[in-house]
Amino acid sequence: MSSEQFDYASKVEVRTTADGSPTLYVPALDEHYHSHHGAAQESRHVFIEAGLRPLLAAGRGQDGRPLRVLEVGLGTGLNALLTLAAVEATPAAIRYDGYETYPLPPAAVAALAPQWATEPAISQAFAQLHAAPWGDATVLAPGFILTKIQAQVEVADLPNAAYDLLYFDAFAPEKQPELWTADVFATLYAAAAAGAVLVSYCAQGQFRRNLRAAGWLTEKLPGPPGKREMTRARKPT
Numbered sequence: 001m002s003s004e005q006f007d008y009a010s011k012v013e014v015r016t017t018a019d020g021s022p023t024l025y026v027p028a029l030d031e032h033y034h035s036h037h038g039a040a041q042e043s044r045h046v047f048i049e050a051g052l053r054p055l056l057a058a059g060r061g062q063d064g065r066p067l068r069v070l071e072v073g074l075g076t077g078l079n080a081l082l083t084l085a086a087v088e089a090t091p092a093a094i095r096y097d098g099y100e101t102y103p104l105p106p107a108a109v110a111a112l113a114p115q116w117a118t119e120p121a122i123s124q125a126f127a128q129l130h131a132a133p134w135g136d137a138t139v140l141a142p143g144f145i146l147t148k149i150q151a152q153v154e155v156a157d158l159p160n161a162a163y164d165l166l167y168f169d170a171f172a173p174e175k176q177p178e179l180w181t182a183d184v185f186a187t188l189y190a191a192a193a194a195g196a197v198l199v200s201y202c203a204q205g206q207f208r209r210n211l212r213a214a215g216w217l218t219e220k221l222p223g224p225p226g227k228r229e230m231t232r233a234r235k236p237t
């Protein structure tokens with residue numbers, strides 16, 4: 001079933017993952033928004049530690065040049081909120097563009113919110129993120145500007161050579177094959193600045209071949225608990 005066919009987000013169910021953090025389950029796709037081994041654990045490992053942290057360590061996002069992040073699949077906002085938490089105590093600034101085809105309905109946001117109550121890093125900005133308007137830049141915290149963009153990222157009007165860090169967090173290739181093609185990675189390559197980094201929880205061979213066909217240099221890294229490997233790619237400088 002193609003995820004493009006209907007608004008599956010209107011029929012999601014909250015589930016608890018192995019690290020105690022919540023995720024959403026889409027019955028119609030038989031798919032979760034995160035790994036059942038641990039939603040927060042996976043997001044921290046793949047997007048924050050393998051993607052964001054090395055760039056912050058290299059001093060990126062400072063001196064009046066914010067680090068520009070593109071997320072494919074804003075969903076529950078978990079990656080954006082962990083990014084905010086990771087930079088809060090640093091001098092780095094972030095401009096975060098979260099693309100999402102089907103924003104979560106208020107009922108799903110309301111059902112998720114109490115599940116994050118014990119995670120201060122998430123809970124404090126959760127409501128603010130979901131209340132932010134679509135299509136406008138919103139200051140979530142000093143130095144963190146979020147723009148939620150309702151669009152299919154692969155056909156969106158992406159800026160050229162604009163992003164330093166790309167979080168590729170679509171549903172799995174077998175659930176959403178139309179988003180894991182060389183054409184889509186060529187579109188993201190054009191939107192990426194020279195030296196930009198793309199990270200994904202997925203380590204499939206075909207995924208990495210499609211990235212390379214679009215010009216990305218790829219590497220396999222150890223995955224989060226429950227997954228052997230993940231992928232990090234870089235646009236050559």
Ligand SMILES: C[S@@+](CC[C@H](N)C(=O)[O-])C[C@H]1O[C@@H](n2cnc3c(N)ncnc32)[C@H](O)[C@@H]1O
Nearest residue numbers: 033073074075076078100101152153169170171
């Ligand atoms: C695996 S979930 C991850 C969600 C999110 N990163 C999170 O932590 O909750 C995939 C997300 O991608 C969104 N999505 C699916 N197709 C998309 C597309 N073509 N463009 C942008 N977002 C898309 C889905 O609606 C869903 O929210």
